[in-house]
Amino acid sequence: MAVMRARRSTLAVPGSNPRMLDKARGLATDALFLDLEDAVSPLVKDQARHNVIAAALEGGYGDRVLSVRVNAMDSKWFRDDITRVINEAGSVIDCIMVPKMQTAAQLVQVDQLIAELEAANGLEIGALGLEIQIEDALGLVNVETIAAASDRLESLIFGPADFMASINMKSLVVGEQPSGYTEGDAFHYVLMRLLVAGRAFGKQVIDGPYLGIRDLDGLRRAAQRSASLGFDGKWVLHPDQVDIVNEIFSPSQADYDHAELILDAYDFHTSASGGARGAVMLGDEMIDEASRKMALVISSKGRAAGLQRTSTFNSEN
Numbered sequence: 472m473a474v475m476r477a478r479r480s481t482l483a484v485p486g487s488n489p490r491m492l493d494k495a496r497g498l499a500t501d502a503l504f505l506d507l508e509d510a511v512s513p514l515v516k517d518q519a520r521h522n523v524i525a526a527a528l529e530g531g532y533g534d535r536v537l538s539v540r541v542n543a544m545d546s547k548w549f550r551d552d553i554t555r556v557i558n559e560a561g562s563v564i565d566c567i568m569v570p571k572m573q574t575a576a577q578l579v580q581v582d583q584l585i586a587e588l589e590a591a592n593g594l595e596i597g598a599l600g601l602e603i604q605i606e607d608a609l610g611l612v613n614v615e616t617i618a619a620a621s622d623r624l625e626s627l628i629f630g631p632a633d634f635m636a637s638i639n640m641k642s643l644v645v646g647e648q649p650s651g652y653t654e655g656d657a658f659h660y661v662l663m664r665l666l667v668a669g670r671a672f673g674k675q676v677i678d679g680p681y682l683g684i685r686d687l688d689g690l691r692r693a694a695q696r697s698a699s700l701g702f703d704g705k706w707v708l709h710p711d712q713v714d715i716v717n718e719i720f721s722p723s724q725a726d727y728d729h730a731e732l733i734l735d736a737y738d739f740h741t742s743a744s745g746g747a748r749g750a751v752m753l754g755d756e757m758i759d760e761a762s763r764k765m766a767l768v769i770s771s772k773g774r775a776a777g778l779q780r781t782s783t784f785n786s787e788n
């Protein structure tokens with residue numbers, strides 16, 4: 472089963488830019504990926520591969536989730552990317568990220584290739600996690616079978632730039648609503664479909680980049696939309712985006728405290744000493760097993776975000 476790691480913010484780091492590979496060490500995102508794909512010009516793919524492997528081996532990225540995004544499976548770089556990255560840096564990275572995933576059969580193929588490379592390098596089979604991007608119409612049509620196809624799959628990531636191009640959406644501002652679409656959210660269907668597929672098969676679901684790096688209000692609105700639906704996090708491209716995204720994808724202190732209280736109250740009241748009851752009162756609120764499940768989601772996000780409780784449960788209340 473895939474590991475649930477904190478991924479409120481995922482920093483995209485172009486592999487061809489040594490300065491950014493270095494600067495990424497000091498940014499407070501939960502996760503980051505060193506990119507060999509679209510942030511790297513075709514002319515410098517080899518150099519980027521070299522830089523990314525060297526940066527991963529040098530380390531300094533802390534205990535954040537460290538991934539490498541390889542080129543798409545139908546590109547001429549894919550095989551060399553994945554082989555060289557796992558052979559040379561497989562023991563120091565957490566995940567491989569594969570863009571433009573379109574079918575479950577492709578995902579199974581990547582999964583098997585990773586397993587072969589793990590075995591060849593003396594790594595435990597399943598040690599490396601997998602993250603994939605859904606970023607075109609075919610990928611979205613198949614997202615449910617893709618989500619179910621691999622145990623090592625940890626997250627489904629929406630790729631708005633490629634997706635907007637794939638469906639001919641009439642906008643060039645990535646992550647923003649197309650002009651002329653005045654009712655609702657043009658991305659609602661896509662986001663919801665990804666989220667449901669991810670939740671059905673226990674995967675994290677991550678929103679992609681907001682390219683207007685100077686428009687922090689726009690970023691806030693876009694992040695708030697996917698966070699409210701239940702997404703686990705969002706990509707960031709610039710240091711100014713980090714704190715906003717971390718904050719929006721963390722539970723509030725009040726929600727975190729409340730969730731911990733529900734868990735304690737429910738544990739106490741359902742235990743033999745607490746009366747072995749099923750539905751119980753917490754203050755004016757009736758809580759039951761479903762409330763416990765909802766509280767568990769918020770409490771694990773809060774713990775992952777490093778929140779501390781500011782109130783404690785008292786069985787006398």
Ligand code: GLV
Pocket residue numbers: 509570604606629630631632633634679680
């Ligand atoms: C990210 O890869 C995107 O296409 O938005």
Ligand code: MG
Pocket residue numbers: 509570604606630632633
């Ligand atoms: Mg893309």
